[in-house]
Amino acid sequence: MATEYALRMGDGKRIFLSKEKILEELEAGSADAADLGEIPALNGNEIDKVAEILMMPGKTVSVEQGMEVPVTHDIGTLRIDGDQGNSGVGIPSSRLVGCMMHERAFGADTMELGHIDYSYKPVKPVISNECQAMEVCQQNMIVPLFYGAMPNMGLYYTPDGPFENPGDLMKAFKIQEAWDSMEHSAEHLTRDTIWIMQRLMASGSDGVNFDTIGAAGDGDFFGSLHAIEALRKEFPNIYIEAGMAGECVLGMHGELKYEGTTLAGLWPHQQAPLAAKAGASVFGPVCNTNTSKTSPWNLGRAVTFMKAAVKASTIPCHVDMGMGVGGIPMLETPPIDAVTRASKAMVEVAGVDGI
Amino acid sequence: MGMPISHIMASGMTGIRAAGDLVARMEFSKKMRIGEAKEYVAKKLGVSTLDLSDEHVMRELREELDIGVITSVAGAAKGIAAKMNIEKLLDVKINSCDLFRKQIA
Numbered sequence: 001m002a003t004e005y006a007l008r009m010g011d012g013k014r015i016f017l018s019k020e021k022i023l024e025e026l027e028a029g030s031a032d033a034a035d036l037g038e039i040p041a042l043n044g045n046e047i048d049k050v051a052e053i054l055m056m057p058g059k060t061v062s063v064e065q066g067m068e069v070p071v072t073h074d075i076g077t078l079r080i081d082g083d084q085g086n087s088g089v090g091i092p093s094s095r096l097v098g099c100m101m102h103e104r105a106f107g108a109d110t111m112e113l114g115h116i117d118y119s120y121k122p123v124k125p126v127i128s129n130e131c132q133a134m135e136v137c138q139q140n141m142i143v144p145l146f147y148g149a150m151p152n153m154g155l156y157y158t159p160d161g162p163f164e165n166p167g168d169l170m171k172a173f174k175i176q177e178a179w180d181s182m183e184h185s186a187e188h189l190t191r192d193t194i195w196i197m198q199r200l201m202a203s204g205s206d207g208v209n210f211d212t213i214g215a216a217g218d219g220d221f222f223g224s225l226h227a228i229e230a231l232r233k234e235f236p237n238i239y240i241e242a243g244m245a246g247e248c249v250l251g252m253h254g255e256l257k258y259e260g261t262t263l264a265g266l267w268p269h270q271q272a273p274l275a276a277k278a279g280a281s282v283f284g285p286v287c288n289t290n291t292s293k294t295s296p297w298n299l300g301r302a303v304t305f306m307k308a309a310v311k312a313s314t315i316p317c318h319v320d321m322g323m324g325v326g327g328i329p330m331l332e333t334p335p336i337d338a339v340t341r342a343s344k345a346m347v348e349v350a351g352v353d354g355i
Numbered sequence: 356m357g358m359p360i361s362h363i364m365a366s367g368m369t370g371i372r373a374a375g376d377l378v379a380r381m382e383f384s385k386k387m388r389i390g391e392a393k394e395y396v397a398k399k400l401g402v403s404t405l406d407l408s409d410e411h412v413m414r415e416l417r418e419e420l421d422i423g424v425i426t427s428v429a430g431a432a433k434g435i436a437a438k439m440n441i442e443k444l445l446d447v448k449i450n451s452c453d454l455f456r457k458q459i460a
Contacts, residue, residue, distance in 0.1 A: 068368045068407075070368055071362050073359060106370075109376055143375075204454040281382070316382045334358050343361070
């Protein structure tokens, strides 16, 4: 009987696969990305390298010495003191304590301060609190410290926001009204993000992290790109991380363009040049995990997309590798064997500048 | 919690334990790709790029340069004071240091 290796499904469940099956899954995953993105699939050597990483005997694996990359952090201290029923562990502590723990105890290369609701819109009523926290943290921290939140354009639609829900409008065949609603929401998203970051930059922030751009589709991407552009213009030295929500920009509107490029349907290697053009310092490309597929399939697919994004980008790429993206299984406690294998493959095969 | 720490252990530069914060600063402040950022920081520190992730080399060097370490060394620069030394070392401007200078002017 052929040797079988302990791997994972996309939902984290343990499975056992032979080397032949691993290679088959890697090739199929890579071919899927190549087909969707019209990008090159991994070559034979790259497939072999990822397979070798997946078949390593240790529970955890790591990059070769000298190949380490900076690791940036979405959601910031919320993973310690927050508890949203997903990634936070709800330990009572201040955000300053959370930041300092990441810097001094966990070896974080950068850190982020975020609001418990973690979207830009709800930061407005508590902006003074955020500015105070930023200033105190900056006085005590050494690593780059961002302010981060989600653009989350969906919060501008009824019942949470002022503009009628485009989904409801489309169901009633009010297409123009739906487009108008998305465009107005994008304008407000841009305006709010700029307003918030003007205050946080005045409080000493190193910069801003746009976490999960495009979650509400192309309007979300449109609003975020314009916010990035305006912030770069106003603050030439601001650090801007533009992290995406998904691998493909959903065409909720369909007609929105940035610098002449239609945003709907863009893949990571097409998104990266736009983020750079807008003025981002670092781009965070995403590849979603399919929970019904194996980890070799998901990793082969993710590495293919990321390799193309790294090649197309003129700015550093920090691949998004949280739960359910970048070849990481989709669950609250992603198995460390799968996380470290995906981490190593992204650095050594996709050539990312950071995670 | 386990996930970010797993990434740090598998692929990270371990922040101020070594030189991860410095390389990250060059990526973000000058949009340098990883290779260029490491070369730049290594040159400024007078070490090899391999040394940038070596805690043994960097612990002593960080103390010597007074750019912050993980423990409370008496009298050593911490927080904003360490960042002001990083500014000079890397030849970059840091927003919180600018703010601090404005506040004490």
